[in-house]
Amino acid sequence: MAGHNKWSQIKRKKGANDKxxxxxxxxxxxAITAAVRSGGSDDPSGNLALKNAIAAAKSDTVPVDNINNAIKRAAGGADSGxxxxxxxxxxYGPGGTAIFIExxxxxxxxxxxxVRAVFNKRGGSLGNSGSVAWQFEKKGVILLPDASEAAQEAAIEYGAEDLQVSEDGLEITTDPTELxxxxxxxASAGxxxxxxSLSRIPSxxxxxxxxxxxKLLRIVDALEELDDVQNVFTNAEWPDDLDLG
Structure with missing residues (x-):
């Protein structure tokens, strides 16, 4: 989990500077539109994909009105095209790293x-289906600012699989169905x-x-800039002196 923990920190720092x-x-x-249509319901209590999409949007401070309007449009069949x-x-990226894209x-x-153009331009290579997927496992990841012993005990009590303490708090890994x-x-414990959110954690x-x-960060940035790309995961063990500028 250490590599993923470092990547979580990088993502937060990048997000803080993202204009x-x-x-x-x-x-x-x-993602919300797709979740409503694929799940056949605009009720997140009965549509896990929609619940995940809403939670992820709120984590990135997407306005609630935008979220609600997207759900209504999708449920009403708007933008049916x-x-x-x-x-x-x-x-694959520099240094033999694996890259998984959703x-x-x-x-x-x-x-x-x-996607292929990004890999070709940035010095990576697009692989076949299954070439690196086996290296990543789908998990739920919760970030908690409080890394106290009480918070860790509560996380374990409620079903956490793994815990990582960092300067930013506590990173909790769960089974994806238990997120x-x-x-x-x-929340009930205060x-x-x-x-x-759901994530892909490298083994x-x-x-x-x-x-x-x-070089790898530039590939990830270019992939994330593509309109169709939702998430990019890598198995890199990021160095402490990585320049995010």
Whole structure:
């Protein structure tokens, strides 16, 4: 988990400096739309994908009105020309790192071409289906600003699988189906979570040099800038001196 913990810190620092708010909001609203349509319900209590999408949007401070409007439009059949499909891509980055990409698209040919172009331009390579997926496991991840012993005990009591303490607080790993049960349990115990979302955690990490880490970060940034890409995961063991500028 140490590598993932470091990446979580990097993501938060990048997010704090990210000025492309409209792009971030658009990605979340796309995920919400897809969740309503694929789940056949606009009620998050009976649609886990929608619940996940709403939670992720709120974690990135997407306005509640935007979230509610997206749910209403999707449930009402608005924008019916956009039927988003969930697709994943796998590839390799500098230093032998693995990259796993989650996307939502209404045009698979366009998306794969865009993803391949990023890899080709930035020094990576797009792999075949299954080439790196086996290295990542889907988990729930909760970020808690409070890393006290009481918070750790509560997390374990409510079903956490793993805990990591960092300068930013406590990172809690759960079974993906238990994410919200653990979060709700922590809330009932008086602990407020900063973020709760589904993630892909690498089973093993690969240490990369500062030079390769910089190249990999540029690949990740370019992939995340694509409209269709929702999430990018890597198994890199990021160096402490990584420049996020």
């Amino acid at each position: 492309k708010r409209s792009a971030i909001i658009s990605k979340h609203l796309r 956009q039927d988003f499909k969930e697709v994943t891509y796998e590839g 996307a939502l698209t209404d045009n698979v040919n366009r998306t794969v071409a865009d 919200y049960a653990v979060q709700d349990g922590l 602990f407020t979570t900063e973020n709760a 093993n990490t690969v240490a990369v040099s500062s030079e390769d880490a910089g």
